[in-house]
Amino acid sequence: MTVLFASDLDQTLIYSCNSMGMDITEEELVEVERYEGKPLSFMTKKSQSALWNIGDSTFFLPVTTRTQAQYERVTGIFEGQQPPRFAVISNGAVILENGQPIKEWSDQIRQTCIDRKTVINELLPEIERHFSEDWVVKVREADDWFVYLIIDRARFPEDKLDFYTTTFKKLGWGLSLQGRKLYFMxxxxxxxxxMEYIKKRIGASYVVAAGDSLLDLDLLESADYGMLASHGEAAKNAAPTSAHIRKTxxxxxxxxxxxxxxxAEISLQRQ
Ligand SMILES: [Mg+2]
Incomplete structure (x- = not known):
């Protein structure tokens, strides 16, 4: 029986210095991502070893909102030179198979976005209308799929988040606030x-999913067993989750x- 372990990366499996918490010593850490010559993300040595030795019957699928270039920097999640066979990037808009995007998949997503008018050109004027405030540091576009604002969290009016969420939901966009980034998806x-596409491709019979943000909730809901990191946006959100989803x-x-x-436990049980 094949178990699919579909997991978010940032603040779920890998952590920056700001997000890892105080409860950790330097000796326990291993660098998993380097950017502009500096270590950027870490796992514990224990975590890395567990991931590398996940077992032959369990298939690891990274599922991240990172773009391809951002994903390719995270080399510490696999051993040696062989990255995972599949990776879901750009929040599901792109699937990499042996490092190459599956064109048919992205073409179909693109067409749906066009049909529903959820394309960046339609979104940007709305962002300008609502977010002229001084807490917007930068507006970034992710490979023409979605937008995120780099924000000044200290000045960001958290009490308006519900209003923004409702406003953009009407236009077909979901919001997710993660650290200094406010995503429009x-x-x-x-x-x-x-994930469902990969599940079919590899013929997995059981899916374990993990995540921390609101963008991970659909993944966890679709899985047989879900784990939600307690420090994350989704666990803090009041939205109810199904019984198969546990908080860490x-x-x-x-x-x-x-x-x-x-x-590792589930993988052993299901062998
Ligand atoms: Mg995350």
Whole structure:
């Protein structure tokens, strides 16, 4: 029986210095991503070893909102030179197979976005209308799929987030606030959709999913067993989740360790 372990990366399996928490010593850490010559993301050595030795019957699928270039920097999630066979990037708009985007998949997503008018050109004027405030540091476009604002969290009016969420939902965009980034994601770009495609491709019979943000919730809902990192946006959100989704007991990088320990257990049970 093949188990599919479909997991978000940032703040689920890998952590920056700011997000890892205090409960950790330098000796426990291993660098998994380097950017402009500097270490950027980490796992614990225990986590990395658990991920590398996940077992032959469990298939690891990274499922991230990172773009291809951002994903390719995270070399510490696999051992040696062989990255995972598949990776879901750009929140599900792109699936990499042996490092190459599957064209038919993205073409179909693109067409749906065009049909629903959830394309960046339609979104940008709305963003300008609502976000002229001084807390918007930058507006970034991710490979023509979605938009995120780099914001000044100290000045960001958290009490207006519900209003923004409702306003943009009417236009077909989902919002997700993660650290200094406020994402605007077309509702037809989902992690769950891409995961289901891979599930069929590899013939998996059981799916374990892990994540931390609102963009991960559809992935966890579609899985047989879901783990939600307790420190994340989604766990703090009041939205109810199904009974097969558990919150981690730990926070920060130790939540990542807990998730991988649980995956190892499930993997053993289902062999
Ligand atoms: Mg995340």
């Amino acid at each position: 077309p509702e037809s770009i989902t992690k769950a959709g891409a 007991e730990n926070y920060g990088i130790k939540a990542g360790e807990e998730i991988l320990a649980r995956v």
